[in-house]
Amino acid sequence: MTEKPRQSFAGLWNISFGFFGIQIGFALQNANMSRIFQTFGANIDDLPWLWVAAPLTGLLVQPVIGHLSDRTWLGRLGRRRPYFFAGALLAALSLFAMPLAPALLFAAVMLWVLDASINVSMEPFRAFVGDMLRKDQHAAGYALQTAFIGAGAVVGSIFPWALEHFGVSNTVVDGRIPDTVRYAFWFGGAALFLSVLWTVVTTREYAPDAMAAFDAPAETQDPARPLATRSYAASAAWLAAGALVVWAVGQFGLEKEVYLLGALLLGYGLASAVAIALASAGSATNMLSSIVGDFSGMPLLMKRLAVAQFFSWSALFIMWINTTPIVTQVFYGAANATDARYQQGASWVDVLFATYNGVAAIAALTLLPFLAARIGQARTHIVGLLCGAAGYASFFLMPDRHWLLLSEVGIGIAWASILAMPYAILASSLPQKKLGIYMGLFNVFVVMPQLLVATAMGSIMKRFFPGEPIWTMAFAAGTLVLAALAMTRVDRLTRNLR
Template sequence: MCFGFLGIQFGFALQNANVSRIFQTLGASIDDIPILWVAAPVTGLLVQPIVGYMSDRTWTRLGRRRPYFLYGALLTTLALFFMPHSPSLWIAAGMLWIMDASINISMEPFRAFVGDMLPDRQRSTGFVMQSFFIGVGAVVASALPWMLANWGGISNVAEDGGLPNSVIYSFYAGGVVLLLAVLWTVVSTREYSPEELQNFERQERGTTAPAPTLERGAETYRNSAVAWFLAGGLMTALVFFLQLEKELYILGVGLLLFGGLQALVALKKYRRHGDNALSHIMDDLFAMPVAMKQLAWVQFFSWFALFAMWIYTTSAVTAFHYGTTDSASEMFNEGANWVGVLFAAYNGFAALAAFFIAWFANRTSRKLSHLVNLCLGGLGLISFVWIEDPAWLLLSMVGVGIAWASILSLPYAILSSVLPAQKMGVYMGIFNFFIVIPQILAASILGFVLNTFLSGQAIYALVLGGGSMIVAGLLVLRVQDHSTAELLPTAQPAAGSVGH
């Protein structure tokens, strides 16, 4: 059931570890990298709730979620094959957009898949197993260019401004692994029908849990749209007249777009056309359960830290630890490959930590476990500025790996226990907002903060990320987690558990 995530993360890890390198090779400056990266989170913001909403309403010969696994995997494979051959910087940015959209089509239903297939008391174990397969897939993918260069004798030196063969062949391998792993999950699992899911929910809770509702009429949407338009217009004007960093336009445009969506919903409701996907998704957004709202803040600061790490680790390590910013130099490529090893290391530590997280949370609480794990991750990122020998950065990645495994499992375990079965997909997609919004914010302001206050030194982006992750850990204390779900599997399967 979770094996397909190994392939998805294989592609995702190749993207995270190498896209900044590809951008720099094609001529992007460090200042431009965050704005180029913004394509990825914006794509997730749009795609995940739509895919979640559609998969909630899908039932075919292939099932409910599995069609999306398959089609997303096919598109991602094609994108991985083409990405390292991008002839220009803007085509590479466009391919990142396509690749991330395709990954999201496959990835989003996997979260809802665990919620569908397992009873509440086994979901934490299910999400922890996803963390394990994510870690295993990402270990190999992140280190693959380094392994091909050092063990396979593949050239690690770029020719004529292109990418080294070690990177190109890694993307080829990623496409094949992703497709085969997702195909294994599609072929080897079956799904419960909507009627069976309602029956399981009735057995567990005594009734079918009603979907959250909120009386939010056309006038409320109209007034809210006006407020968001004003905020977006003010932000955009400040950036223009004060001549601030161009990345900050993203925030203003984002506020305007959210206002526009609310205005569109208001118009549809005024015309009594409220029965449509956009209106349903927006209504569900404003009707989130309390625990989901509290978890949103935890996710916000967690993913701000992660995005800072993904954007700036290559620039930070090559400049701070290897002493070069020349993307054509052998030293730069050696440092960039070592970043791939570091990313592989934190994913490997995450795979191992997944089992410890389940054990520790079962004996304390999911909240305490997540708090400790996030603080360890924050200290790991901050320690980059204290360590001079790049080999010792592996120790930093122990903390990052523990936090990564926790971020991928415990918030979803807490969340799935409060969501109705009939809206599991759309709410998992909406929950992605609180992963994407901090990434957009990071892409918008980190370059401005570094250039204005920190002399443009990328290493301090990792320090800021570490502080953000510690804040996320402290915010876990506010989350209401009343579930008595067991984190470790029991001998007797409950109704709704997977029987194969």
């Protein structure tokens, strides 16, 4: 076994700089897609369904890209960098096309394409940090990556607001997307491509023989159990769960979007059954069997972190969908996208999102390393999650829009922790040769809660809080508390493993 060379600050910078541009594109999407959909006439109750393309795409794309990138080697182009480049090119083209959308359907389709492209670039970046850094630099690597995420999100979130203050039109004319949003998306496309290109050009990946010599003991940790020895009981359970969800939609009059959740459960049950059948027939090395086998054979630490991720990202997706309707309705008194006050409120959401991302960038480099060195990474994450819960709950207490900036401070600390701590904990415990697939599978627990929110939250709100989107913040606060409780089990496990 040999040790990886220690990276300098410049090396850490080059490894993660591409995330700066990726997050500019992601932030533009998060802060403006509800606004774009409502500009084209979408009802507030339709927003979760329109947003569902983004997490669904991530669910399908990231495990596949993780599996493929683990097995890719293109000489000087490397293992992960070909995926960075291809995803960045497609995402940049999508950002250029989005503001030209002539109608709601085109915008929804472009969101799907944009998110797929971002996921192709983003998933290998998580594994790239683990590939390139020794274990004692993982926390620093993911912290700097989080700082770039925060900085990129500040730029992406604030850009439409800044353009308005430089005199660019922020009004809807003849049903067209405002100029502030159009120009911001075009800027974001260029920034995303160039920043990822920087990482591609300035880094060199370790060749397969060098990687095989690094961290050799980790290769034998928690191998996935062979699928060929498993029964179909788990597959049947997934199929039954999917059928139950589909039945419940009709039985209880749930929103039709919930059918998608049932379809996904049925789909995974069918996929797992096919994977077991292929493995039993002697074809255990195919992609489907490999992905299903690694998913069901995840290490215990990853399973416990996955529970915390599930609840954390439920809260985040609630925020991304509902902040614009909440701010425009509650703090600006406008629910119609053609109202000038609505566009002013939507621009203030850009400021709020820039604030929490700016706080995240600062917290990732200062607060989180300070706490992690003193109380450990798991307990630091617990503190961060509770700060986020307080930020969401405070929406009910703020007397005007300016006080919401204080709410975003707590949310920003949580965002920094969610982006850094779980990945730092995870990367140090995973087999090196499966880092890509496990990072991709870990994203399932980022995506599934988003799909659950997109499909079920509309039914809950329509039934219990019709026309009052602010109550979604209570759900967001509650799920972060549950995430913090889940992290206590991670904390106990990491202490026992020392």
